[in-house]
């Protein structure tokens with residue numbers, strides 16, 4: 001697996017596996033075991049996914065040494081604030097039965113994220129977390145946090161897919177040396193992503209699927225994709241993206257698909273904040 005170097009010098013795999021919407025413990029454990037067996041080393045979970053225990057069990061069952069894995073979790077908004085965020089990360093470690101995490105992100109720019117970031121900075125300095133960062137931070141919030149904190153976020157995990165390409169956001173994140181991760185690289189299949197004619201045609205030139213074309217496009221933009229699947233054969237497929245390259249013309253064709261809007265919701269709308277606040281208390 002190729003890797004990227006974060007702004008604090010640590011290595012992170014160039015592609016990762018996400019476990020959003022796999023709440024069942026047995027299924028999640030089995031899925032993560034299969035993903036690690038397929039070759040994934042970056043596993044992305046979150047306090048709000050309700051599957052940290054299963055992820056921890058899979059890590060122990062995988063037979064792969066802890067140092068070879070890169071484990072991420074995220075602090076949910078109900079755990080925001082310096083004291084609570086700090087203890088919530090210790091709770092996540094306890095659930096996963098781990099003694100350190102590779103990356104912890106603030107899941108949303110909602111509630112006391114400054115306090116949460118102070119907690120993360122402390123955990124980072126204590127060596128309990130190897131890198132700290134954010135998720136769903138639009139350029140203004142990212143610049144704010146980066147400018148007024150001693151430790152610059154190492155990662156910002158945002159929605160990026162051919163319908164929502166985040167070109168301007170990428171420029172700002174690069175300016176602050178923040179590595180982008182793409183969530184919902186397939187937009188969860190919305191808006192006919194998997195049957196899109198542009199992506200299908202490009203894939204046919206290489207004998208690759210639409211999913212592989214999207215993941216390759218992200219890799220070539222310097223973005224780390226996080227794909228989710230519960231199917232073993234798709235895990236292999238989604239990892240088999242390092243043996244071909246898209247041309248400048250193909251990158252341009254995909255660039256023309258940008259609708260510049262989320263397939264889910266805009267985090268900057270008051271209704272979105274209200275929806276998130278009501279999700280997990």
Ligand SMILES: NC(=O)c1ccc[n+]([C@@H]2O[C@H](COP(=O)([O-])OP(=O)(O)OC[C@H]3O[C@@H](n4cnc5c(N)ncnc54)[C@H](OP(=O)(O)O)[C@@H]3O)[C@@H](O)[C@H]2O)c1
Pocket residue numbers: 017018019020021044045107135136157158182183184185186187188189194209211212226227228229230231234237238
């Ligand atoms: N930070 C955040 O706020 C946030 C938000 C959302 C997601 N995430 C992270 O990003 C990860 C990925 O996002 P996501 O799970 O929402 O969406 P996604 O990866 O864009 O899409 C997942 C969907 O695509 C299907 N799929 C996967 N590979 C496929 C392939 N090769 N061909 C056809 N269908 C395929 C999966 O079905 P099957 O499972 O049936 O294969 C599933 O329905 C999450 O698991 C999570 O770790 C973070």
